[in-house]
Amino acid sequence: MLTGAFEVIWYIAASFLISLFAIPFGLLTKGIDRKLAAHMQWRVGPPVWQPFWDVKKLFQKETIVPEDAISWLYNAAPILCLASTVTILLYIPLGPFPPILEGHGDVILILYLLTIPSLAMVAGGFASSSPFASVGAQREMVLMMSYEFPLAATVIALVWKISSLYPQEAAFSLTAFARHPIWNIMGPFGIVGAIVLLIVLLLVTTGEITKVPFDIAEAETEIAEGVFVEYSGRNLGLFYLADAVKTVVMSALIVAIFFPYNLSPLLTPNISIPSWGWAIVDFLFFLLKLEIVIFFCMTFIRVSVARFRVDQVVKVYWGYLTLASLLALILIALDVML
Amino acid sequence: MSEHTYSIPVGPLHPAIHEPITLKIDVEGEEIVGVDVFCSQVHRGIEWLGMNRNNPIQNIYLAERVCGICNVCHPFCMVQAVEDASGIYPPERADYIRAIMAELERIHSHLLWAGVAAHEIGFDTVFHYTWALREKVMDLIEYLTGNRVTKAIMMVGGVRRDISEEGKKKIKEGMQYYLEKFAKIEDIYLNDPTIKMRTRDIGVLTREDALRLCAVGPLARASxxxxxxxxxxxxxxxxxxxxxxxxxxxxxxxxxxDVFDRIIVRLLEVKQSVDIIKWAVDNLPSGPILAEKNLVKLKMLLKKAEGEGIGRVEAPRGEDIHYVRLEKGKDPYLSWKIRAPTYNNVLPWIPMLLGGQIADVPIVAASTDPCMSCLNRVTVVDEKGRKYEITKEYMHELSVKKTRRLMRNANRSF
Amino acid sequence: MMFFEVLKLLFKKPFTNKFPVKYAPKNTLGLIEKVQKGEVKINPPVDTPPGFRGKLEYDIDECVGCGLCAQVCPSHAIELVKDKNWVIMHCKDGAKLAAPLKIRIYVSRCIFCAQCVDVCPRKCLKMSDEFLLANEDKLAEDLIIPGP
Structure with a gap:
């Protein structure tokens, strides 16, 4: 009984701790992204701390609720969006630290949780009773449905491989990925398949965090920020934070699946520092990996292509990326059989 | 209109259209099934000022401010009309300098348009890149005329600033820069697959429609x-x-x-403009740049002049027409009518948008390079709280009345 | 494809001219004060060409108050005012010779067309290369020529 109570308190405290890490880090990532994107566009760009000033400003501004809006849903949507995004982070290992809710959920749960922020955005969009927000919400749903399949296919292909090699493991848990890094267990076919899956997952991430070319739900020049068109002040600030945290979540997921390596096993024989020191080194290395993943799935893609139309987005996800992930699945199947 | 249809207002203020105009779009899902355009959200009374407050010299700078980007073609067109009416014709050298200025403006306007078009399809890198390349022509314009944007170079019967030998050298350098960079711009716009995806077979304006709706400029040429x-x-x-x-x-x-063809036409026109400028600089005739150097005398001449004139200029957006009528003994024009190219190019929006998607609205609208402050001439009347729109029949009746009145007056004076 | 182009640009110096400082300062007036004290160095603006049309310069002693500039000014930025210090000079033949009028230029209305410079018979108006004219008050002291 007492341990139960302790567990609950620990979960609450850990959620706080993880928000304290994820929100500032997400904002910093946004700042770095903006700075790098600006340099790739041949301009200077804002200071790295700009997102912090943006959020500060948004939280000081008046929050306006449109007259025709369903106000409770309209106000609840941003909170739901941020809360659910932070929740996902509780299931993902952060570098050297295992997930806080280890053993309570697996990758399948994460896949389902990932839809909740999008659903919250859709709900907020419909609740704000603006034609632009309605179009944006419809587009968000289309987008959500289109990237779901490649995402699931990616995860299942990898899990299949792990479960075939280590039938005793709980294959769907992310710690299994961490124990058996996929690059180590794959044969030549499997490596090719895994590279394809990595690219698919990077492109799915771009859609998941709604950036160009898949930012059809926000599309500034078409539907004036879509679902967010009526949002202002604190509510918009919360959506902004949720977006920042979601970037961290998606990149942490990719890192956990594809690059679960730590520096410490490599360097321990040579350098001797206390174990908490290694934890810090590994954590910093994890942050570096996150930034690199974010650079490729967000910054680099969004500066080098134009925004797609809705039908083109569906074609890319349901057509090319689904085909690519199925191809990778076949390659990995070959790898398992040989 | 089925029950699945609902309407989206694009404008009067919307990030896709940078100036006030309203598009009422009926959509079924993402598909556009109905379009209606409401113009005249800005009316500045420019013609009224020219006919009531200003003298012809002041009007040149007023005409320059009809549009921020076409600030050579509007005064160019207007001084042509005034020259036509008063018989003060510019010397040859002035003609060449005018052509150089108009072509420099075309380069800067088309590059600006290309950047905006890239922004409309969410390709901000190309937008910044193109605008960075555009800086060179802006610097050149600043060197030749004294300011980056408003050139203030037109004068009735000539131009106000000469091009020195140093200036010629700078122009040639600038044109060489654009010839070198042209390959890169062409590669970005015409070979990038995502730009092609967003613009190929989008916003098609058939040749028949272009002729029927009197489209002008690159829009008509692309059709x-x-x-x-x-x-x-x-x-x-x-x-x-x-x-x-x-x-x-x-x-x-x-x-x-389609929109892609409009990109092609505009980019090729940049190259054409570079050629024209190089030719004009090489063949610049010597001589005076003004028909009448003394401004005070010119002002008196214009005050004494009587008659009507028309100016036609190919602006970057299409054909621009100014009609000016001068009256003896009065400083302001008796009448002044501007027909800016966007006036013709707004109606083709409807056939171009029908059957498209919401996502196409910004790029299709931008593909005509609309300029609302050029366009708006008539406004909705709000008389003592009673709002009414002027119908076509009423306008026709009014113009018939006015023509009769003008004819009566003309008969009296002769 | 822009993929290689953007990677190339990433390692290129930004095209932007960082005038006056790289990032927007928190306090603009504070920045100006610091620059005046010499604590902060600002990046210079792009040089203006020789024929630049900037803020007007007015030589009040040369002006004869003919008012031609006010007649051609498109934006009605020039106002004719009575000269406070004018004296009637009595010529030998009894005619009075003096310039009772001077002009006042409201720079906030000026559109920098330089038409007044062209028309001035005494050449007492000139375009300088000063272009930093932004001000909260359109009737500020330095936006009215001649100053008090």
Missing amino acids: GVPKDVRQDFPYGAYADYGVKAITPDTYNGEIHA
Whole structure:
């Protein structure tokens, strides 16, 4: 009984701790992204701390609720969006630290949780009773449905491989990925398949965090920020934070699946520092990996292509990326059989 | 209108359209099933000022401010009309300098348009890149005229600033820069697959529609109508050069009449402008730049002049027409009418948008390079709280009345 | 494809001219004060060409008050005012010779067309290369020529 109570308190405290890490880090990532994107566009760009000033400003501004809006849903949507995004982070290992809710959920749960922020955005969009927000919400749903399949296919292909090699493991848990890094267990076919899956997952991430070319739900020049068109002040600030945290979540997921390596096993024989020191080194290395993943799935893609139309987005996800992930699945199947 | 249809208001303020105009779009899902355009959200009374407050010299700078980007073609067009009416014709050197200025403006306007078009399809890198390349022509304009944007170079019967030998050298350097960079711009716009995805077969304006709706400028040319005032009714130095209207089939032999073709036409026109400028600098005749150097005398001449004149200029957006009527003994014009190219190019929006998607609205609207402050001439009347729109029949009746009145007055004076 | 182009640009110096400082300062007036004290160095603006049309310069002693500039000014930025210090000079033949009028230029209305410079018979108006004219108050002291 007492341990139960302790567990609950620990979960609450850990959620706080993880928000304290994820929100500032997400904002910093946004700042770095903006700075790098600006340099790739041949301009200077804002200071790295700009997102912090943006959020500060948004939280000081008046929050306006449109007259025709369903106000409770309209106000609840941003909170739901941020809360659910932070929740996902509780299931993902952060570098050297295992997930806080280890053993309570697996990758399948994460896949389902990932839809909740999008659903919250859709709900907020419909609740704000603006034609632009309605179009944006419809587009968000289309987008959500289109990237779901490649995402699931990616995860299942990898899990299949792990479960075939280590039938005793709980294959769907992310710690299994961490124990058996996929690059180590794959044969030549499997490596090719895994590279394809990595690219698919990077492109799915771009859609998941709604950036160009898949930012059809926000599309500034078409539907004036879509679902967010009526949002202002604190509510918009919360959506902004949720977006920042979601970037961290998606990149942490990719890192956990594809690059679960730590520096410490490599360097321990040579350098001797206390174990908490290694934890810090590994954590910093994890942050570096996150930034690199974010650079490729967000910054680099969004500066080098134009925004797609809705039908083109569906074609890319349901057509090319689904085909690519199925191809990778076949390659990995070959790898398992040989 | 089925029950699945609902309408989206694009404008009067919308990030896709940078100036006030309203598009009421009926959509079924993402597909556009109905379009209606409401113009005249800004009316500045420019013609009224020219007819009531200003003298012809002041009007030149007023005409320059009809549009921020076409600030050579509007005064160019207006001084042509005034010259036509008063018989004060510019010397040859002035004609050439005017042509150089107009072509510099075309380069800067088309590059600006290309950047905006890239922004409309969410390709901000190309937008910043193109605008960075555009800086060179802006610097050149600043060197030649004294300011980056408003050039203030036109004067009735000539131009206000000469091009020195140093200036000629700078122009040639600048043109060389654009010839070098042109390959890169062409590569970005015409070979990038995502730009092609968003613009190919989007916003198609058939040749028939272009002719029926009197489209002008690059919009008409991209639909395969070789229509260019510089070619059809050459003015100034263009008569010596012999401009040929550019249609997309000169690039790849086919006409799709879509947004991509408009990109092709505009980019090729940049190259054409570079050629014209190089030719004009090489063949710049010597002589005076003003027909009447003394401004005070010029002002008196214009006050004494009587008659009417028309100016036609190929602006970057299409054909621009100014009509001016001068009256003896009065400073302001008796009448002044501007017909800016966007006036013709707004109606083609409807056939271009129908059947498209919401996502196409910004790029299709931008593909005509709309300029609302050029366009708006008539406004909704709000008389003592009673709002009414002026119908076509009423306008027709009014103009018939006015024509009769003018004819009566004219008969009296002769 | 822009993929390689953007990577190339990433390692290129930004095209932007960082005038006056790289990032927007928190306090603009504070920045100006610091620059005046010499604590902060600002990046210079792009040089203006020789024929630049900037803020007007007015030589009040040369002006004869003919008012031509006010007649051609498109934006009605020039106002004719009575000269406070004018004296009537009595000529030998009894005629009075003096310039009772001077002009006042409201720079906030000026559109920098330089038409007044062209028309001035005494050449007492000139375009300088000063272009930093932004001000909260359109009737500020330095936006009215001649100053008090």
